[in-house]
Amino acid sequence: MKKYIMALDQGTTSSRCILYNKKGEIVSLAQKEFKQIYPKAGWVEHDPMEIWSTQIGVAQEALYKIDATYENIEAIGITNQRETTVVWNKKTGLPVYNAIVWQCRRTAEFCDQLKKEGKSESFKAKTGLLIDAYFSGTKIRWILDHVEGVREKAEKGDLLFGTIETWLIWKLSMGKIHVTDYSNASRTMLFNIHTLQWDKEILRELDIPETMLPAPVPSSYIYGETDPVIFGGPVKIAGAAGDQQAALFGQTCFKEGEVKNTYGTGCFLLMNTGEKPVQSQNGLLTTIAWGLNGKVNYALEGSIFVAGAAIQWLRDELEIVHSSPESELMASAVEDSNGVYVVPAFVGMGAPYWNPYARGSIFGLTRGSNKNHLVRATLESLAYQTVDMLKSMEEDSGIKLASLKVDGGASANNLLMQIQADLLDTIVQRPQCIETTSLGAAYLAGLATGYWKSKEDVIENWQIDKTFIPDLLPEKRQEMIKGWEKAVKCALVWAEC
Numbered sequence: 001m002k003k004y005i006m007a008l009d010q011g012t013t014s015s016r017c018i019l020y021n022k023k024g025e026i027v028s029l030a031q032k033e034f035k036q037i038y039p040k041a042g043w044v045e046h047d048p049m050e051i052w053s054t055q056i057g058v059a060q061e062a063l064y065k066i067d068a069t070y071e072n073i074e075a076i077g078i079t080n081q082r083e084t085t086v087v088w089n090k091k092t093g094l095p096v097y098n099a100i101v102w103q104c105r106r107t108a109e110f111c112d113q114l115k116k117e118g119k120s121e122s123f124k125a126k127t128g129l130l131i132d133a134y135f136s137g138t139k140i141r142w143i144l145d146h147v148e149g150v151r152e153k154a155e156k157g158d159l160l161f162g163t164i165e166t167w168l169i170w171k172l173s174m175g176k177i178h179v180t181d182y183s184n185a186s187r188t189m190l191f192n193i194h195t196l197q198w199d200k201e202i203l204r205e206l207d208i209p210e211t212m213l214p215a216p217v218p219s220s221y222i223y224g225e226t227d228p229v230i231f232g233g234p235v236k237i238a239g240a241a242g243d244q245q246a247a248l249f250g251q252t253c254f255k256e257g258e259v260k261n262t263y264g265t266g267c268f269l270l271m272n273t274g275e276k277p278v279q280s281q282n283g284l285l286t287t288i289a290w291g292l293n294g295k296v297n298y299a300l301e302g303s304i305f306v307a308g309a310a311i312q313w314l315r316d317e318l319e320i321v322h323s324s325p326e327s328e329l330m331a332s333a334v335e336d337s338n339g340v341y342v343v344p345a346f347v348g349m350g351a352p353y354w355n356p357y358a359r360g361s362i363f364g365l366t367r368g369s370n371k372n373h374l375v376r377a378t379l380e381s382l383a384y385q386t387v388d389m390l391k392s393m394e395e396d397s398g399i400k401l402a403s404l405k406v407d408g409g410a411s412a413n414n415l416l417m418q419i420q421a422d423l424l425d426t427i428v429q430r431p432q433c434i435e436t437t438s439l440g441a442a443y444l445a446g447l448a449t450g451y452w453k454s455k456e457d458v459i460e461n462w463q464i465d466k467t468f469i470p471d472l473l474p475e476k477r478q479e480m481i482k483g484w485e486k487a488v489k490c491a492l493v494w495a496e497c
């Protein structure tokens, strides 16, 4: 009987299920977008029940498409948008509030207060993170403080917290398994990345009951089985990792110093730093890459909040492109952005600036600026933000990158990838499979069950699709980057003017 690994990829804008064979090839794929909820400026929510229903729907559809059943599935690996916070009632299985999404800025002021109280250094030393509304900790606190009756229920032990992989595993097991993998735990701002335990002092400072929290477990590990009702029979749940760490794994960046950049809703640059956590001096995060075979790998991370989301903004809000791929056609119709810069700080700015109050801005408009220039400037903003992050990463690690592996939805855009190579002055390599997030989750699950024997077994699955070679005069590059730096400065002061 043919056996596949089922990867559940719960992203910010869609739920996907991909079935992989041993060669790491896609044999079936189903995807469904779901609703983005914006209750106030800078707030972002999802409906956890819609996350669950779309995810289980696409899983069943992916099986149906190739006439497979649960018996064809060796194991399930899960990967997910990270930090997004769900709190639910363990008796009813119902969420007490919408999921507060990683991009949501509602706890920015509370974070300012923590910083003023001088907590930054100790939080960073223990969690590897900067204090920011991005992470789950202050989102849980917000739910406890603002949703009626929730704090009492949480203190009685009736409520559970989870990031999205935790929520999905709990639902798949019909309430039997409440775990989080180390990579996801390391994004909560509650987890000590050195001891691999919840940090009691931070929990006290944020006033979060420990009973709500899932058990931290490795990323490649048999957590248990799905309830037989879900797929008609039990399937092992054998791996989980945050989507960016999973992409690092899917790109087979197993060695220290290897780097990938994923262009999805946001954009995330990760460097494997091996078994030692490296502290950033330049606005990057220290995070757990994965826990595998009794060891933990760490990574340095640069996080950009708005990347592909800016292309969606062109499509959905400005309605100047009909689809994301059309952005390539329009941007190619002009030679350059004609001096226009878009800073897509719609939810503040992440690495290396970490300013929750910056807002999206457009600079350099003239009478000659047209929609193609605006589209090109928006695409360029993804590449400029990556330049900023890579500069920090090279400074922190002391490693000058020879080439950059890319993936994620927007990496399909050839023009963007060429602009990226030009602005970085570095070779950009795009693999045949740009679904590396789900591939990484599949590998983690398959390694736990023996479907793949070792990391070496999967390295040969990585195949190049296209290499982008830098082709821009140094003076032009410097001029473009200088303009970007000026635009960022203006976007950062906007909120203070």
Ligand SMILES: Nc1ncnc2c1ncn2[C@@H]1O[C@H](COP(=O)(O)OP(=O)(O)O)[C@@H](O)[C@H]1O
Pocket: 011, 012, 013, 014, 263, 264, 265, 266, 307, 308, 309, 310, 311, 312, 324, 325, 326, 327, 328, 408, 409, 410, 411, 412, 413
């Ligand atoms: N050809 C393209 N050019 C530019 N952006 C694209 C293209 N194709 C997809 N995108 C963008 O990529 C994002 C989707 O990528 P994906 O990796 O699926 O993201 P996520 O996992 O965050 O939902 C969307 O924001 C979309 O606008």
Ligand SMILES: O=P(O)(O)OC[C@H](O)CO
Pocket: 011, 012, 013, 080, 081, 082, 083, 102, 242, 243, 244, 264, 265, 266, 267
């Ligand atoms: O949905 P993505 O792929 O942009 O990833 C979101 C990140 O996990 C947020 O930290």
